[in-house]
Amino acid sequence: MTVDTAVTSASGTAADTELVQLLTPEGERVPHEHYDTLIDDITADEIRDLYRDLTMSRRIDSEAIALQRQGELGLWASLLGQEAAQVGSARALRPQDHVFPTYREHGVAWCRGVDPAQLLGLFRGVDQGSWDPKENNFHLYTIVIGAQTLHATGYAMGVQRDGAIGTGDPERDAAVLAYFGDGATSQGDVNEAFIWAGVNNAPVVFFCQNNQWAISEPLERQTRVPLYRRAHGFGFPGLRVDGNDVLACLAVSREALQRARDGEGPSLIEAFTYRMGAHTTSDDASRYRLDSELESWRLKDPVERVKAYMTREKMADQAFFDGVEAEAEQLAEHLRTTCRSMPDPHPTTIFDHVYVDTPPTLRAQQEEMARYLDSFVDEKEAQ
């Protein structure tokens, strides 16, 4: 028996794994023969906009963590460290493209134009996702690991049948972007989505944020080969990008989305990044990983490298950075006030929005619950 021992590590080695990178951790621009052509039209204004997106995403996150610590949210899943992967991929989208997120894509939501305060209701437990997916083509958060990759693939097959791809018309052509994590790649749903997308040539981009951890399970427990390589077995291309490099994430996503719109089928992007925080506010990451690992990734910070690049290239001065900070502070204030004023829902609203037309059995259960709750005598009334 011959055993292929060439690759036995999930991270891969430098020799067998090409990482697309356009901006080093020190903020130096790295020339790339191919991917430079995908961002060569980018202006200094657009770089400043990307920096603003990264900063605002980080501020949404830190504010939500603070609100959770103050008891205003039940839970929060932090995006800290993943800002570039999210902003770079999301800014490659056109308005008519569709996004299927997990529960961590707050930076993508921001780029799609969802009011970040609307993200909080789910984590406060007062709604099940309050934004209208049709408004910004940003679908609801999915907690069931990997399930949204099937939804995205099904949606992409619908887009295909609507004749919305391959026309070459930038107003009509549409693609679908599905986000998921490294741990999700072990789910049946994700592998089934890859098969369906592959054989149907569906216009979907699978964007895996490999943040190295699935709660307490390290990447090595999910795979023996770099994740992007799995795509080849399903019949479509895959690549690995520096997930802390917003320019590289933008470039590879632009290319993959255009392939999808042109009718060339799915692709897998593995954004190699790191979850700087705990899995959620309910988790204590110090129980299963070393501080030294965190420290090494801190040096690759996705926001700082853009700041260093802009400063080096004289694209922004201190007044610009102060202005963005002030704007982030205003956003944080908006989050605080909106969150605290969110009313508690009536318990029977849990039955709403399960079906478009609530079936009689479910309606009966809702009415029964209402009667039950009404049967409690209000203490004040009884006195």
Ligand SMILES: Cc1ncc(C[n+]2csc(CCOP(=O)(O)OP(=O)(O)O)c2C)c(N)n1
């Ligand atoms: C089907 C399913 N199984 C298990 C869980 C519990 N769970 C929540 S998050 C998580 C880990 C996901 O890791 P990864 O896909 O790497 O995404 P990340 O949280 O790192 O962004 C698990 C197992 C779940 N939500 N759904």
Ligand SMILES: [Mg+2]
């Ligand atoms: Mg993960």
